[in-house]
Amino acid sequence: MTSEQTSWTGRLRALVDRELPTENLLPDEQPIYVNSWVYVFGVATIAALVWVLATGVVLAFFGPQWWHLSGVGRFFNSMHFWSVQAFFAFMVVHLWVQYFGAGWRHGRAGTWMVGVLIFAISIIAAFTGYLSQTNFDSQWIGVNAKDAINSTGGGSFFNVLNVGQMLGIHVVLVPAIVLALVVIHLVMVRIRGVVKPIGEEAQ
C-alpha cells in the first residue's frame, strides 16, 4: 500500500488534488455565462467583509473611549458601521441572484446552506455589535432585547445586558465563525464552479 492509502495526510492530499486542483482554486478563465455584473456581488460581499474586519481590529485595539471621543475614532466607527451596511446589502443582492438563478442546482445545495448559515450568523454579529456600542443606543437595545431573549429561556446563558459577554462574542467568536464559513463557502464554489444559467443545462 502507498502512503496515500495508509496515512490521513496522504489521503487528504489525494482528495484535495482530485477535488480542488489549483486551476479550479485560482482560475484565470470563467465560462462565458459568468460575463455579467450579477456575478460580482459575492466578491463585493467579501471585499466589504475585509473592510469590516480591518476597521473592527482598529476599534478593538483602541477601545470605546477612542471611538466615542476622538475624530479619528468616530471616523473608524463610521467606516465599521457603513462597511457592515455594504456587507449586508451586497450579501442580500448576492442571495437574490442565487435564488432567482437557482444556484443550489447540480450538487451545490451544501454551498447554498453554508451561505444561509453565514447570513444567520452575520445577523448575530450585527445584533451583538449594536449591543457593544457602549452608548445610550446600545443600552436601549439591550434593555428591550432582554425581555425577548428571556422569554425564550436563552437569557440564562446569553445575557444581552452583559456588555463584556456581548463584546467578546462580537469581536472573537462570531467573526471567527463567519470567516471560517466564508472560506468553506468559497472552496465549495471553486470545487464545482459557477452554476449554469437556467435553460443552458441541456447544451
Added chain:
Amino acid sequence: MDSPATYLHWGVILISVPNLIVIVTMLVVFGLALIAPFPHRDVAPDADRPSQGDSEK
C-alpha cells in the same frame, strides 16, 4: 445624526426613510447588474483546458 429618523407609514407598513433608501438602492443595483454590459476581453478558447462549470458534477 443623533435625531430620530423620519418614518413613512402606509397601513401595516412602517419603515424609516434611511432603510427605504438602502432597500431601493439595492433593488436599483440588482436591476442595473442584470442589464448593464460587463466589460471583458476576448480570449481565444484553449481546447486543452477543461472549462469549469461545463461539467454537471
